[in-house]
Each structure stands twice: as structure tokens, then as C-alpha cells.
Amino acid sequence: MLIGTMNHPQQNVLEEIAWMADAGMDFIDLTLEPPGAASWSVDTDAIHATLERHRMMVVGHTAWYLPMASAIPEIREAAVAELRRCLHRFGELGAKWMNLHPDRHTPWHSREFYIQRNLDTIRELLPHAAKCGVGLMIENLPGDYNSASQLSDLLNPIPELGLHLDIGHANLQVPHNTTEEILEAHGKRLRHVHLHDNKGGHADLHLPLGTGNIDVCRSVQALHACGYDGTITLEVFTPDRHYLTYSRDLLRNLWNDCGRAKVVNGA
Numbered sequence: 001m002l003i004g005t006m007n008h009p010q011q012n013v014l015e016e017i018a019w020m021a022d023a024g025m026d027f028i029d030l031t032l033e034p035p036g037a038a039s040w041s042v043d044t045d046a047i048h049a050t051l052e053r054h055r056m057m058v059v060g061h062t063a064w065y066l067p068m069a070s071a072i073p074e075i076r077e078a079a080v081a082e083l084r085r086c087l088h089r090f091g092e093l094g095a096k097w098m099n100l101h102p103d104r105h106t107p108w109h110s111r112e113f114y115i116q117r118n119l120d121t122i123r124e125l126l127p128h129a130a131k132c133g134v135g136l137m138i139e140n141l142p143g144d145y146n147s148a149s150q151l152s153d154l155l156n157p158i159p160e161l162g163l164h165l166d167i168g169h170a171n172l173q174v175p176h177n178t179t180e181e182i183l184e185a186h187g188k189r190l191r192h193v194h195l196h197d198n199k200g201g202h203a204d205l206h207l208p209l210g211t212g213n214i215d216v217c218r219s220v221q222a223l224h225a226c227g228y229d230g231t232i233t234l235e236v237f238t239p240d241r242h243y244l245t246y247s248r249d250l251l252r253n254l255w256n257d258c259g260r261a262k263v264v265n266g267a
């Protein structure tokens with residue numbers, strides 16, 4: 001299991017990589033967003049060299065606000081163009097996966113309409129993704145894409161699409177955390193994980209682990225149960241990086257301890 005974190009899109013990417021390396025991160029969850037990390041202005045050669053120097057990997061992340069299901073065709077096409085550019089950048093950096101945030105901002109339209117527009121966008125991106133050597137994965141979002149069946153609407157029609165599970169999101173606007181049900185249904189498609197804490201309800205607080213009401217040990221057991229041993233991004237958003245390093249150590253310990261507990265129980 002590899003632990004990473006995300007760059008702040010207002011900051012210089014190279015400086016972000018430097019402090020992440022100091023904090024012992026295995027990879028950067030690189031979000032290509034303006035103003036600090038725009039897909040059209042980042043220096044991928046310099047980023048690549050800096051990652052090599054620090055022996056870090058990269059996972060691809062894109063802006064969460066792209067209108068990939070817009071009811072206005074030209075606006076949806078602009079989202080496709082931006083995502084194609086991101087794929088190209090991540091291909092240059094050697095990323096294996098790039099995430100997508102499924103869209104639902106289509107007032108006066110049915111769910112079926114915006115599901116179809118999301119699928120259109122993903123299908124248009126697939127040939128370009130293959131050319132760049134980068135896979136596509138969708139992130140679960142509170143509201144419309146946060147249960148196993150809601151995610152089936154996107155995952156079932158496109159077998160090559162990966163799942164990017166955000167365990168913090170799985171705790172929002174739901175009667176109970178949906179991590180386990182999503183992994184039971186789609187665990188074989190899991191390609192990347194985001195982890196952060198919150199107190200349920202609607203507020204996506206991105207707290208340090210252990211400070212909200214998410215049972216991190218139980219989440220780790222669910223990841224073990226589907227055989228996952230990949231990248232986990234600590235999406236802990238705080239100016240005080242001690243909270244991030246605390247979360248890193250907690251996750252590493254729980255990954256070992258909760259894993260062992262599961263083996264004992266299963267024996």
C-alpha cells in the first residue's frame with residue numbers, strides 16, 4: 001500500500017512535491033487545476049525530473065467542477081477537450097490512472113439524461129486515454145453517485161472504467177457509510193482510494209483521520225477484504241502538516257493492525 005497526498009492548486013507544483021517528499025509520501029495525487037497547476041501551463045519535464053529525484057509516483061486528478069454532462073453541447077465538448085489535455089499531461093508523467101468527477105448539474109433534466117451525457121464524455125475520452133497509456137476511473141460523490149447501485153449506472157456500461165473510492169465522500173448524505181456496499185459490488189474495479197474524515201451529514205470537512213466519525217479500521221478491513229493493496233491519498237486539507245503526518249502514521253499502523261485482526265478472525 002502506498003500513501004500520498006494532493007497538491008494545493010494555488011501552489012507551485014514543484015514546491016508541493018518537495019514538502020511531500022520530506023513528509024515521506026510515496027506519491028503525489030496531482031490535481032491539474034488553475035491557477036497553480038493548470039493543464040495548459042504545467043512543466044511536465046520539470047515535474048517528472050522532480051518526482052524521479054524523490055522517487056515518487058503520480059496519480060492523476062482533474063478539476064472537480066468540469067461540466068462533463070452539460071446539457072449545452074459546446075460546454076460538454078469543452079470539458080472533453082480539457083480532460084483530453086489532462087490525459088496527455090498524465091501520459092507524459094507516466095501516471096497509470098486519471099480520475100473523473102461525474103457531473104449532475106443539468107437542471108430540468110432527468111437522471112437518465114445526465115448519466116448518458118457522462119457516459120458520452122467517458123466514451124469519447126477512452127481512445128485518447130488508451131493512446132496516452134492512462135486508465136480512467138470515476139470518483140464517488142455525495143448525492144447522486146454514492147451507493148453501489150448509483151455507481152453501477154456508470155461502471156456497468158463501460159467495463160474498462162475503474163473505480164476511485166473516496167471513503168470520506170461515502171460517509172456523506174447517507175444513512176450509513178457506503179464503503180462496504182460499494183466495495184462488495186465493485187471492489188474488483190477499485191484502482192485508487194481517497195481517505196479523510198468528517199462527521200457525516202453534508203459537510204465535506206476533509207479532517208485528519210480519527211477526528212470525525214469514520215471507522216478507519218473498518219474501512220481498512222473492507223479494503224483488505226477485496227484484496228486492495230494500491231494507492232491511498234490522504235485528502236486531509238489543513239495548513240498545519242502535522243495533522244497530515246499524524247494521519248499517515250495512523251493509516252500505516254491500522255493497515256498492519258486491522259489487517260492482522262482480520263486474518264485472526266478469518267482463521
Ligand SMILES: [Zn+2]
Nearest residue numbers: 139166194235
Ligand atoms: Zn476525493
